[in-house]
Amino acid sequence: MPQWFLGNLFHINGFTILIWATVTFFSAIVSSYASSYLKGFRFHSRFMRLCLGFTFSVMLLVMSNHIVLVLFSWLIMGILMSQLIGIDKTWGEAREASKFTQKYFLTGSLFLTIGLLLLALYSKEFTITGLSRVVSELPLFILIPSALCIIAAAIVQSAIYPFHRWLLSAMTSPTPASALMHAGFVNGSGILLALFATLLFASDTLTILFIIGGFTAIIAQFTKLLQVNVKQKLACSTIAQMGFMIMQCGLGFFNAAVVHLILHGFYKAYLFLSSGEGIVQTKPQKQQQLKIKPFQAVVVLLFGGLGAILFALWTGKGMAMDSSVFLTLIVAITVGQATYNIAKEQSLSVSQKIMVPLVLFVAGIGIYALMYNAVTVLMAGMPMIAQPLPLSWVQIIFGIIFLIGFFVMKLGVYKKIPWLYVKLMNISQPYKKSVLMYKSKSI
Structure with a gap:
């Protein structure tokens, strides 16, 4: 460039x-x-x-x-x-x-x-x-x-x-x-x-x-x-x-x-x-518990793996045992999660539940790969913008922790641990003076 x-x-x-x-x-x-x-x-x-x-x-x-x-x-x-x-x-x-x-x-x-x-x-x-x-x-x-x-x-x-x-x-x-x-x-x-x-x-x-x-x-x-x-x-x-x-x-x-x-x-x-429109169209719903059937698990694992392979082929990342493996892992998790959301949709037939994820992840990964390669070309004049690191024990251990945390979140395990639930709620609170501080004084 x-x-x-x-x-x-x-x-x-x-x-x-x-x-x-x-x-x-x-x-x-x-x-x-x-x-x-x-x-x-x-x-x-x-x-x-x-x-x-x-x-x-x-x-x-x-x-x-x-x-x-x-x-x-x-x-x-x-x-x-x-x-x-x-x-x-x-x-x-x-x-x-x-x-x-x-x-x-x-x-x-x-x-x-x-x-x-x-x-x-x-x-x-x-x-x-x-x-x-x-x-x-x-x-x-x-x-x-x-x-x-x-x-x-x-x-x-x-x-x-x-x-x-x-x-x-x-x-x-x-x-x-x-x-x-x-x-x-x-x-x-x-x-x-x-x-x-x-x-x-x-x-x-x-x-x-x-x-x-x-x-x-x-x-x-x-x-x-x-x-x-x-x-x-x-x-x-x-x-x-x-x-x-x-x-x-x-x-x-x-x-x-x-x-x-x-x-x-x-x-x-x-x-x-679009948040206003989203609120208007939202209806109170009872939260569904995460349940996955054996067939759904197979479909999720299959498409997650295929998505990771496709990502690696189209971007060249994840082909070697270095830090790029984590990018491929994140893609696999993303594709798997999207596949599960489609697989549990009751309005779709079995054939649709197989075809829809295939079309979506091929199109999604294709668009991402196109953007990734285009941005790489545009940034070619900058030094060290894509230098994978050798895999280290720190990365591997933290990758395992990351996966455990992901499944603890998706399975809702944190709800059964009161101290964790309270801690998460507390750290996600805004600054007290930015919420109803002045109105409360006038009541």
């Missing part, structure tokens, strides 16, 4: 164009939706200005080459998002949520500043491309603290545990702002980690990302099942998806993480913008 430089300030490549196209598309959809959704809202014009400013801040981040511009755009992103969360200045809870989230965003910016300044001042390189060239020559006492600070900045913005509470407290934002936040803002960590992939490899800190992301994915999926509020469910879902994205970075596949953030953006923006 061609690359353009404007002095030491800006760097435009295939990755820049990819993120520009993605973020402007999401911003256009959200703005179009907001033009009717927020009609009559007294802060409508301010919302549109903030939305436009946020879009430009993300575009500035991905084209910035000088670390000062990177830090400036990262800080502005957080400030503008906190303003969108508290856009209704007349609502006390919104003001509290805005202040609460801004503390997190400023903390993330502080971590990023420390990490980049450590690298820049020691190496005398103040550009991203310059740091990528010399980072392997720097001593570990500089590399490790810098990498940990950049990781901290990333996980704060993606609401990874233990920094998840800001996202759960951001429900005061109007639905279009929530869509922009979940489709764009939280995904910023994937962009940041991709830009500093060489640092993470040189500092040998990828395993930290893998473990943090995996624990977050499992815990957030647990807490999602306990929520009764639609926005809270979607927030927990976003936290879990960000955990998966961080896991992919920890496996050495930054291109897969970028594909994930794009697909998650489409998925989550749609869910937020």
Whole structure:
């Protein structure tokens, strides 16, 4: 892919164009939706200005080459998002949520500043491309603290545990702002980690990302099942998806993480913008207990295995015994879960239950493989964006823990463990002042 430089300030490549196209598309959809959704809202014009400013801040981040511009755009992103969360200045809870989230965003910016300044001042390189060239020559006492600070900045913005509470407290934002936040803002960590992939490899800190992301994915999926509020469910879902994205970075596949953030953006923006319709069509239902018949189990295992093989063939991942095996495993679980949902559907005949999963997973994996390969081409000019790691005992042990956690969640075992249920409920609560704080005083 061609690359353009404007002095030491800006760097435009295939990755820049990819993120520009993605973020402007999401911003256009959200703005179009907001033009009717927020009609009559007294802060409508301010919302549109903030939305436009946020879009430009993300575009500035991905084209910035000088670390000062990177830090400036990262800080502005957080400030503008906190303003969108508290856009209704007349609502006390919104003001509290805005202040609460801004503390997190400023903390993330502080971590990023420390990490980049450590690298820049020691190496005398103040550009991203310059740091990528010399980072392997720097001593570990500089590399490790810098990498940990950049990781901290990333996980704060993606609401990874233990920094998840800001996202759960951001429900005061109007639905279009929530869509922009979940489709764009939280995904910023994937962009940041991709830009500093060489640092993470040189500092040998990828395993930290893998473990943090995996624990977050499992815990957030647990807490999602306990929520009764639609926005809270979607927030927990976003936290879990960000955990998966961080896991992919920890496996050495930054291109897969970028594909994930794009697909998650489409998925989550749609869910937020259609949440009102979803509530209208929802009817109270008795929760069904998970039961799987022998034939259904065979179908699930068969299609899960076939899906994994197809993914490996079309993307080339999972063909060797390295960290790419985990990507294939996640695909197998996803296909198996989708197959089970179809297999238990009573309105389908036996032949339909066999054919529908086949058509869906072939189409789904085909689209994913196409996107994966396209993103890989666009990111080809960036160093170390797809470097599988050798399998380690840490990865294998954590992979087993991840699988156990998944089945404990799906089988509902956690409901029979009171202390775990209470713990999960407590950690998924928003900041107390962002929920009915001011209204309760007026009653």
